[in-house]
Amino acid sequence: MSSSRYAELEAFQAILHHGSFTAAASALGVTPGAITRRIGALEASLGVKLLNRTTRRLSLTEPGRHYYAEIAPALAQLEAAAERTRALSTQPQGELRVSLPMNFGRLHVMPHLPDFLQRWPRITVDAQFEDRYVDVIGEGYDLAVRIGALQDSRLVAHRLADTRRILVAAPGYLAARGTPRLPGELVAHDCLHYTLFRDTATWEFHRGRERQRIAVRGPLKSNYGEPLVGAAVRGLGIVQTATFAVAQELADGRLCEILADWSLVPIAIHAVYPDRDYRPRKVDAFLAFLHERLGQAS
Numbered sequence: 001m002s003s004s005r006y007a008e009l010e011a012f013q014a015i016l017h018h019g020s021f022t023a024a025a026s027a028l029g030v031t032p033g034a035i036t037r038r039i040g041a042l043e044a045s046l047g048v049k050l051l052n053r054t055t056r057r058l059s060l061t062e063p064g065r066h067y068y069a070e071i072a073p074a075l076a077q078l079e080a081a082a083e084r085t086r087a088l089s090t091q092p093q094g095e096l097r098v099s100l101p102m103n104f105g106r107l108h109v110m111p112h113l114p115d116f117l118q119r120w121p122r123i124t125v126d127a128q129f130e131d132r133y134v135d136v137i138g139e140g141y142d143l144a145v146r147i148g149a150l151q152d153s154r155l156v157a158h159r160l161a162d163t164r165r166i167l168v169a170a171p172g173y174l175a176a177r178g179t180p181r182l183p184g185e186l187v188a189h190d191c192l193h194y195t196l197f198r199d200t201a202t203w204e205f206h207r208g209r210e211r212q213r214i215a216v217r218g219p220l221k222s223n224y225g226e227p228l229v230g231a232a233v234r235g236l237g238i239v240q241t242a243t244f245a246v247a248q249e250l251a252d253g254r255l256c257e258i259l260a261d262w263s264l265v266p267i268a269i270h271a272v273y274p275d276r277d278y279r280p281r282k283v284d285a286f287l288a289f290l291h292e293r294l295g296q297a298s
C-alpha cells in the first residue's frame with residue numbers, strides 16, 4: 001500500500017471516528033483542506049461517493065458503508081502492528097476510543113478518568129457516552145462498557161462487576177397508591193419500564209426457592225434510564241433500576257426502595273473489545289484500571 005493511499009484511508013477513518021472533516025484534521029495534525037483532498041482522491045480512485053456532506057450533517061453513502069466494513073479490519077491490523085512495535089520500548093500510548101453507557105459512565109467511569117490519564121500520560125481518551133449498543137468494530141472503538149446481556153459474538157468480553165437491581169418509588173406515590181408487599185400487587189400499580197435490558201415488561205423476582213414473573217404496565221417506558229428515574233421522583237410510578245442510578249435519590253429520601261426482601265436478576269457489567277490476536281497495551285491498561293475501580297460496583 002502506498003503512503004498516499006494509507007493517508008487517504010486514515011483520513012476516511014478519522015472522519016468517521018470524529019464526525020467531521022475539521023475534527024479529523026485536528027486529530028491527524030493536518031489542515032481541513034488536506035483531509036478534503038485525501039477524501040476526494042480516494043473517491044476518485046474508487047469511482048464512487050463515500051460520504052454525504054452537507055453544512056449540518058455527515059453520513060456514509062451505501063458504497064461508503066460497504067467499503068468501510070471491508071477496510072476496517074485491515075486498518076485495525078495495521079494499528080495493532082504499530083502498537084506492537086511501539087510496545088517494544090514504550091509504555092501504553094495513543095488515543096483510546098471508548099463507548100460508555102450514559103448514566104453509568106457519567107457516575108462511575110468519568111470521575112476516575114483524570115486518575116487514569118495521570119497514570120498513563122501518553123494515552124488520550126475519546127469517551128463517547130450513549131446507551132445504544134455501538135458497533136465496536138465498524139465504528140472503530142477500542143473498547144466498550146456494556147450493562148446487561150451481550151449480543152456480539154465477534155467481541156471478547158471481560159466481566160467487570162455486577163450491580164443490583166431494585167424497585168423504587170417516590171414517597172408521595174406510595175402514600176397515594178399504597179406500598180406493594182408482594183410482587184403480584186404490582187399489577188395494580190403504574191410501573192415505569194426500562195426497555196434496554198428487556199423489551200417485554202415482565203419483571204422477575206426471587207426469594208429463596210420462590211420465583212415469580214410479573215407482567216407490569218404503566219404510562220412510560222424508555223431505553224434511557226435517567227428519564228424514568230426522574231419520572232419516578234415526580235410520582236409517576238414504580239421503576240426497576242440499578243442501585244448506582246438512584247443512590248443519591250435514595251440517600252436524600254426522594255425515592256424509597258420497595259419489595260426489598262425480594263431479589264431481582266442482577267445486571268452484569270462487561271468490557272468488550274474486538275477479537276483479534278493482539279490487544280493494544282492501551283486497552284490492557286484501561287481494562288486493568290476498570291477492574292480496579294469498578295470491582296466494587298453494586
